[in-house]
Amino acid sequence: MADNNPNPEVKCIVNTCTHWIPGNKCSAANIDILNEEVGKMSKTREQTECKTFAERRGLANMIGSADNVNWVGFAEELVGTGRQLNPTVTCVVDTCKYWHEGDLCNAEAIEVSGKNAKECQATDCATFEYNGKPSKNEKTQQAREKGEKFK
Numbered sequence: 001m002a003d004n005n006p007n008p009e010v011k012c013i014v015n016t017c018t019h020w021i022p023g024n025k026c027s028a029a030n031i032d033i034l035n036e037e038v039g040k041m042s043k044t045r046e047q048t049e050c051k052t053f054a055e056r057r058g059l060a061n062m063i064g065s066a067d068n069v070n071w072v073g074f075a076e077e078l079v080g081t082g083r084q085l086n087p088t089v090t091c092v093v094d095t096c097k098y099w100h101e102g103d104l105c106n107a108e109a110i111e112v113s114g115k116n117a118k119e120c121q122a123t124d125c126a127t128f129e130y131n132g133k134p135s136k137n138e139k140t141q142q143a144r145e146k147g148e149k150f151k
Ligand code: SF4
Pocket: 010, 012, 013, 014, 017, 018, 019, 020, 021, 025, 026, 027, 028, 031, 050, 052, 053, 054, 112, 123
């Protein structure tokens, strides 16, 4: 991601996710924050979700998610070079006051909540704040749910 693109620091307490590591960090290279339901664009934080959540089910599950691991950040975190392990954030929740053109997030930091979650819907972006505006992002969300990549 280019330097002038905003990207928040991510704190995550979803300890049941395969990407979660102690210290409440996320080892994914990128996370997607979505509305839980298309047609019901979020007005509360409970209506958001971390779509990148994958329930940890042992080693096979971890290897299965290996294509979305921030390996460089992971290694640097382990050897302590002082750089933070932090995913990029792609967010379609344009009803949030921190939403930024290009499906980015310009909050300084976000917290993903949903301790002991067993599915994406049980996770939330706890930093969400409703901006009071209607959403223009339904189509992007639908495409994302079908597994298409963001532009
Ligand atoms: S729930 Fe989302 S933010 Fe938290 S560890 Fe999993 S992928 Fe990362």
